[in-house]
Amino acid sequence: MSFLLVQALSGLATAATLFLVSSGLTIVFGVTRIVNFAHGSFYMVGAYAGWSLIERFGGTPAGFWGSVAAAALAMGVLGAAMEIGLLRRLYRSPELFQLLGTFGVVLVVQDLTAWAWGPEDLLGRRAPGLKGSIDILDQPFPLYDLVLIGLGPLVLGLLWLLFNRTRWGTLVRAATQDREMTSALGVDPARLFTGVLFLGCALAGLGGALQVPRESVTLQMDMAIVVEAFVVVVVGGMGSLTGAFLASLLIGQLQAFGILVFPQITLVIVFLFMAVVLVLRPHGLLGRAEEVPPTAPATVTVPLSAGRHAGPWALALLALLAAAPLVAGDYALILLTEVVILALFAASLHLLIGLGGLVSFGHAAWFGLGAYGSALLVKHLGAPMPLALAGAPVLAGLGALVAGWFCVRRSGLYFAMLTLAFAQIVWSIAFQWYAVTGGDNGILGVWPPAWAAGKATYYWLTLGLCGGALWLLRRAAFAPFGYALRAGRDSGLRAESVGIDVRRFQWMAFVLAGTAAGLAGGLYAFAKGSVFPTLLAVPQSVDALVMVLMGGIQTVAGPLAGALVFHLLESEVMSLTDWWRLVLGLIIVALVLVFPKGIVGFLSGIRRRA
């Protein structure tokens, strides 16, 4: 009994940290609709700043808590600076474009932190006066964790007072409910947003600095926390502080007791929980229906156009690409092969985002399933390459068929997070099912047979298959299917009333996108010779999103240009310098600022003006 109590208390201490970080995220999202990928970076830098201050001043209780507060405030200032310098310029860009900007910030912050604090893990000092433990029913329990448990509700209470008893809080709540109306009533939204970013990032920094006495500060903290914080926000219901609190408590307890019952399930337990909650409750635990954010590209003013002479242009490009082996060396051909594969991967995601208004955070699931489909056929059945390649889209399509049925029943960020949950579940299966998938050591020896082993031959094969798939995707976009999908995106209600079964079309789009991504994955497996769970992991999904957003979501050619630019940038910068994340991040931020509609959007803007 006493053991269970202490286990529950441990869960509460975990929950407190989760709540601090995710409350900041939910506030920022609720007001600005920005999916702030950099939230975890503020948590990490908060921890580093906290570590430095605590090493210097943390010898006394006043010094320690002063250091924590100072680190939190510093993160708030950085957050406000990011709003003024970057995000403010993007409010008129397509929704989610800020996501790309914050992703650039993540990369920049990672390298700057490594540069400033060095690569080694830093173990900070313990909180003075709270070093020991007390016995609770004969079980020792750390004092500091007790303080954390108290801090959670305290911060919740303070935030509640701030939002319900101050004028600023009232304005923020007003902006959360109706941004346009609030600004029409004379409230400067820019200043409000700066304040909100300050608050949100300060909370992230506070959560980070409070970790110093519990664990060492590392360069991996940012990605570790940001996904979990998103889960909490979505499970709780977006924009709902009490929801975030409740979700933190549940997830904290789930982790504390989950490891007792199934020690092996740690990888996926949080995502399983999120999937169950989202399937049962469309808006999270405490979210309200009217607060569901439209993540569809609502600012699309020009409908997707077929473009004049698109056909000849595409054929000319294809001919040019097909001629590449005449001049390019082996490595350039390999890069081009990867670009073509990634272009199909990005285009398949674009089908969901651009046409369906469905932003997926887990698109790598289908890419990876395709890769695994091919690899498993080769490894377990000794299938020849053509058969294995045919199997890739089938397995991915089947996966998407199942997951899609659940996902399209949700919208906005709830849809996005449900796709992420499915991706994580698929990932953990690949990661843990050793007998079949080889676990994290992957499947090796998936090389093309002799007739396709030449770099040029495999490139032509890839170009042919991807070109064909891209042509089909484009056909779909301008077929009645694509129009129905866009009708559902722009006005679900009107689409329903003219007899379009929006959900069914979205489901079909999901399966189509999954199938296309699966083909890309299968080709990727043979290009690399091996598959690993990393192909299904979050960074792969993020890469796809970045490619789509970089190219611009309003044009069919966008994802192709995005894949080309992103992949070449990444691979070339990576071989030039160890600071490639800094360089890449800065380039992304610059691109976002210069081309707020994506590269292709910018180019077609010029053409229209001319």
Add this chain to the structure above:
Amino acid sequence: MKHRHPTASPLAKLLRPAALGATLSIAIAAAALTAGPAAAQSAKEPVKFSGAPVRVGEINSYTGLPAFTIPYRQGWQLALEEINAEGGVIGCCELQVVSRDDAGKPDDAVRVAQELVTNEAVDVLAGTYFSHIGLAVADFAARNKMPFVAAEPLTDAITWSKGNRYTFRLRPSTYMQAAMLVEEAAKLPAKRWATVAPNYEYGQSAVAWFRQLLKEKRPDVEFVAEQWPVQGKLEAGPTVQALAAAKPDAIFNVTFGADLAKFVREGEGRGLFRNRKVVSLLTGEPEYLEPMKDEAPEGWIVTGYPWDQIDTPAHKAFVAAYTARFKESPKAGSIVGYITMKAVAAAITKAKSANAEPIVDALAGLTIDSPVGPVTFRASDHQATMGAYVGTTTVKDGRGTMKDWRYADGANYLPPDDAARKMRPAE
């Protein structure tokens, strides 16, 4: 003869100004770094090379895991400078290294390996830290018939179940390190054991080997609890509590890095280690022990690298050269990087050729003298006999270190040649 003029990709040509800038800044940084006595010495009497340089393509997770890979890089840099100052390889040729980051992803590593082979015309591949990346590059090496010296990956698969003709591995494998610890664990009176290990192949095979080998030596032990935290995301409080609840006599730990620090802190706070022996993999390596400062665990039985206490002349010379060159103490990664490059050079010299097949033949059975003693790449399974130091952790002068240690020669902890050969796929 292979052509020696790397062809740049079209984009590289486009990016030439940028590349120039980067090269320039790297050159400046290198110049600043090399302002040590060693560099001054070699500058006095530059070595003349009569033959074409031999090129090594080196890949590691420099941005993914800088805390471990930067000391490793400094290790091979030191070795490289020594090799070239002593006349290079085959007595005629400069050894050149082209180093690349793999971003911690196996598919990036394969692309980088391809770039090194086709654009940089390297003759040997070396490096990698993560097991899955090591395996991906090993498979690439076999496919492209390139010799590959895997420096740091620990997985048994790279030399056994997925071993191939072209791949050799230096560092003692998971099996070897587990076997070294079992020897000590079997001497303990403890009968009830609990295990905690990260939830991936390394953790799982470490625990599996430990259980199997300990049961063989001590049929009376039982394993009463196991915890499998996610690598990098250990929930310290609940994990410690769950282990304590099983009331084990001893604990086998495989967690490392940030997870280990959390585990130690929380375990001390909750009295998990009171009256319990802990046997722990790799914890004695400075990479893991030093960040914990005075909170490093006391009395754990570990494998590691007590660099400051090893007083063989060869090792003392290595430590002196390393600290003079980089102004910091060596880590376990440093010695691995150093021996890796020395082994590559020795293989090339033994082969008297920069071609793949002779180098592979030379690597099989190659013995070199290293700062830790003689190291042989076994011809049977391509595993090096580099060992590890087994001892007990302690805190001295406010930092963690090892005491009562001995060098466990890897040769004594490997299955016999026949058995090892049987575990490898047929060639």
